[in-house]
Structure formats: C-alpha cells, structure tokens
Amino acid sequence: MNIKQLFDIEHPILQAPMAGASTPDLVANVSEAGGLGGLGAAAMPPDYLRKQIQAIKQRTSAAFSVNLFSPASEIFDPESQPGDKFSALLAGYHQEFELGEVPAPGNLFGPAEEQLQVLLDERVPVISFHFGAEPEHVDAIHDAGLKVICSATNIKEAKILESIGVDAVIAQGSEAGGHRGTFIGSYQDSLIGTLALVPQIVDAVSIPVIAAGGIMDARGIVACRALGAQAVQLGTAFLCCPETGIPDVWRQTLLASQAGQTTVTTAMSGKPARGIRNRYITEVENLNEPLLPYPLQYAVSETLRKQATQTGNPEFMAMWSGQGVGLINPSSANRTHAQS
C-alpha cells in the first residue's frame, strides 16, 4: 500500500506536529489542502487535548495526525539536583527580571498514557510518536483500526520501529528543527544529515519512509522522493504561517535568521534539540557543568521562559527551528482555504 492510501491523503506531505506551535487551524488547513496536518500534543493535558482534537474535526473531515512523546521520556528523576553554577545562573536571571525565587519544577508533558487514551477515544486517524514507541501502544492503536508512525534518527531505531509494527517511519535528519527523536545511542552519533539518512533507512526497512529535516519547498521534496522517501514531513517551513501559535518575536526572529544561527543544544531542555541560539543557550553551555536530565532541565526554566514570551524577549525563549530557516515563506498553509 502506498502512503497516500495508508493515510488517505491526496499529497504525500506531512506538516510536522510541533508542540507549542501547531494549532487546530494549521492542522485543518494542511489537511484540507490534501496533506496530513499534525498536532504536537505532548504538552497538552488530556482534557485540553480532547478539545483541540474536536476543534480540528469541526474544521475538517480529512485525515490528520496527533503526536505524543514516548512515556519513557517524561519521567522526572527524583534524585536530580541542578549544579551550583546553573542554580546561581538561574537565580541571577530571576533577580534580573524580578521573578522572585526559582520555583520547584512542575511536569511539562504527558501523562502520555492518558493522552493516548484520548487519541484512541477520539479515533485520531494517524498517531505519531517522538523519542520511540512502545509495542503495546502500537498494538492498541492497530486494534482500534488507526495508524501509527514514529521518528528515527539512525538505522537501528528505524529497524526497531519496523519490528514493533509501526506503519511508517519518519527519518529525521540532523537539519531538523525541534527535539532530536533519538532513543538509542548517543545523540552525537545520530546527527546524520537527511541526504545520508533517508536512503540508508529506505534500504534497511520495508515499511514506507517519510523524510524530515531541512525540507523547505518543492526542491527538497523532489530530492527526498529521489532518495526513496514515499513522503516528506516539514516543520520549519510551516512555522511562520499565520495559523501557527508561535509568539510574534519568535516569528520575527525566524524571518531574520539564516541557517548558521541554529544549533543543536541540550541546554534548553536536557535533550538535544535544534533552535535559534540565544543568550540563555550560550550562557548555560558556557557553565561547562553537567545539566539536569530532560524534562527537568526544561521545567526549571519555565517561569523565565514564560516571562520572556510575555515580554517579547527572544534571549530566554526556546525558539526551535531547523537549518532551512533562511527559506521560510510566511504565507498561509492553505492559501485557497485561508482566502475563502
């Protein structure tokens, strides 16, 4: 079965689910245009998630996807404490911006099991995972008659995902914006460019491969199809569409940025992710101190990041972006639909 039949879509183009950026409007407009819109739901509490899915269904009857982070990734390590230098840096930022004491971190993501139940109840056509997928979840999704896909950043991960029965694998090259989906081995070993990763995964598995990372327009799509990908997944290309939920300062920063301004860093969340370098990333990296594990590293800066978003300060926000940033086109995801 080809991927268009698998997902019941007209064009083999997936809009990447982007936690903090994708909205029901974006998802519905992409799906209405014949692609597969994707909602990044990792940070959505289950009740809110249900409402977002219902909002998508009110706008389109076409297929769409919803993405969760693997439950294994959301566990707080109770033993972890920030290093002295990081604690002092954070306290200094809180003083600089008059934010009071650094509060105890709260959980930012999940609970994935409850989120997944919402997706099953709502019969979300395509369920997507990042940071790996659990065999019992794949089975539950198939038992419900739905499809499941997951990102891989190396060949071993792609083979494991195939062996547990996912319907298609997303080959996430190192150009990609947002978190690296790596779940086996060191992330440094899995910083493999899309051009090298896609054909090696295509050769290694017999399920359809979806290419992701640095694809910004028709040139990238044609190139990835030539490499053997049946479909493509684009995130950064959609980030400045009017339908996304990103703050204006993030949007303006992206429109003024070039490829060399993105970096893969663990400073922001504790897991490697590609975004625009700013003061926070540089100063945390310069501490040369072991960081907290994900998601604690992310959670401890929540107050700081929220305040930066409210005041439009790009130096303390997580502005995820891929290396294709210089090619962003800020028009609507579905021009015909948006004008009608």
Ligand SMILES: Cc1cc2nc3c(=O)[nH]c(=O)nc-3n(C[C@H](O)[C@H](O)[C@H](O)COP(=O)(O)O)c2cc1C
């Ligand atoms: C702002 C942003 C947020 C992202 N959030 C998620 C996410 O929640 N789940 C996920 O599976 N991938 C996420 N990604 C990664 C995408 O799925 C995809 O791998 C990536 O966007 C492809 O590379 P590109 O950005 O160069 O198109 C995110 C990417 C960006 C840019």
